[in-house]
Amino acid sequence: MPLKLTRRHFIASGTALATLGTPKVYAAGFDELRARVNEIQLLPEKYGQTQIWGFEGSAPGPEIRAVQGTQVQRRVFNDLPDPTSTHWHGIRIDNAMDGVAGLTQDPIQPGESFDYGFILPDAGTYWYHAHNRSFEQVARGLHGALIVEERSAIDIDHEEVLILDDWLVDPETAQIANTFGAMHDLSHAGRMGNYITTNGTYNLTRNVKRHDRLRLRLINAANARVFQLGLDGLEGWIVALDGMPLAQPKSVDGLLLLAPAQRIDLIVDVTAETGSAGHIVQLDRNESFSQVAFEVTGEGSSARRENPKPLPPNAYTKPDLASARNLALLMEGGAMGGMRGATMDGQMSSMRDMMQAGNFWAFNGAVGGMDGPPLADLSLGETVRLKITNDTSFPHAMHLHGMHFHEIEPNGSLGAFRDTTLLDRGEVREIAYVANNPGKWLLHCHMLSHARSGMMTWVDVA
Structure with missing residues (x-):
């Protein structure tokens, strides 16, 4: 029986959100990456702009994409009012490049920079984020996707990198609530937001065709929220967890739990009819909401593909x-x-x-x-x-x-x-x-x- 989906509304109904635009994509090589304060249209326009801390002034920051085995080099400049550092989450990295202020490096002081350079040993879905006062800096928007492509292409029509996040916003001011370190958050479940986005966008929509095969790279950048996700109008298989391929794709036949910092790679076939939509569904308090909608605009092909093959494995030593x-x-x-x-x-x-x-x-x-x-x-x-x-x-x-x-x-x-x-x-x-x-x-x-x-x-x- 199809799920009854609801578009999630924030504070007031009938609003639409202006998107942030397409982030820059850096090729492998040396580039500057600036952590800075910026004003963006995070909420619907009637609420005014919101001040965030973001890499290159966006939230999420620019997608970094490179091929397995190549090198990434970034000179991270700190244009923030506070010290910061950058952690390259999930990369099996040289310790000096891990970006943990106080353990592997000194924090980057305001007005200073730090050079990060490392090889990408594993293909997969990773991300980068602030790692000094991360309970505040990540919540302000300091994170982005780091995608390591396989050396050979896989059989898909489209790929979507989907960064799920929640923000704690004061609706009176449209500003991120300055309640970092609140005793309730420290001692209970953590800082939970009241405004949920994908790629910084409320109710994200993508156009697809029926029977398209998509690779969806899901990243949970929230401070504390465990996303409970399902599929509607999409048939899917889990092909990787936290960047590492499964030996065999696993059919999605129930809920997907995505905890903070975790990633799931899905291969999905669009099964919804033309003129309708497939959805990544978020379930919360016995209600279901569309996290991402895939609007079916036509027929991609007349027939379905065979079930997907496993992704190429990453080499590692198994524990004894x-x-x-x-x-x-x-x-x-x-x-x-x-x-x-x-x-x-x-x-x-x-x-x-x-x-x-x-x-x-x-x-x-x-x-x-x-x-x-x-x-x-x-x-x-x-x-x-x-x-x-x-x-x-x-x-x-x-x-x-x-x-x-x-x-x-x-x-x-x-x-x-x-x-x-x-x-x-x-x-x-x-x-x-x-x-x-x-x-x-x-x-x-x-x-x-x-x-x-x-x-x-x-x-x-x-």
Whole structure:
């Protein structure tokens, strides 16, 4: 039975949104990339313009696209009022280029720049975003897509990069709400927006033809929102998660969960009739909304293609669970969590003292950060099996820098290969990876308010 779809309205009904235009696309090579303040028409025109922080003044920033095995070089200039840095999310990168202010580099001060240069080892869907006070800077718009193309073309008619985001906007001023670091966001589910966009656009629409085959690259750039997505008028297959291809495409026959920082690559065939529309559907509070509409303007072909083939795999070393080093990470704290205190700045502190310092969460009994000891000192090439326990009342999206990991299935086999895993409240998950990238690598919750308030640690690969 077809879903009953509703166009999501913001504050007032019957409004239309002016688009931001087409972002610039940089070829591989040296280019400047400026983080700066700008005024854009984010909301419908009746609300006036909104001040954002964006790469090249747009949100999302320019799409960076290059071919697997080539080099990307960007000189990032900071034209913002605050220090910043740029993290190249999901790229198995040299540690000095990872862009984590306070761990792999000093923050880029206002008026200064930093040169990032790195090889792209893996084809797939990635993104880049600010990594200094990221709970604020990403929410202000400092992010963009980084697409690494396969060396040979795949069988599709069109490709769409779709960056999903939500914004917390004051409707009286049309400005982003200056409530960063609010205690409720730090201690509960995180900063949730009241205005949802795709590629910076409200109710994004694309024109297609019936039986077109599309590659959809979905990126969740929201601070805390877990998008629950479905397909209507589209038949789809998951072909990659967090940039890494599946061994076999997996048919979409239910909801897709896309946690903050996660990516999903879909191959979809347009099955909606001419004159109607296919949709990426967002389900929220038992209602369904069109996240992206694909208006069917004609017939592309008279027949459907065969099911898609797998994407070319990215080369990597699979972990050997039999020889793995076992580690554990216990997540505690937050509202309704029952944690009474944790070690903070080397001393046992009460929950009240933690709250006064803006900390609400703990890893293994300690408030996390980059100044403390690592979760583990690892030898190069060592296999790690990490058991993560979410003993809190909220979901968390755990992201490991510099390396991808396998989620371990309940039967003990190696599951999806990705860089960010979503754990619901009370959930326990094991991940496994080979520590084959030397350096100091951050491991944190990508509900960015949670990372700010204690959910952060790191591993040192010698």
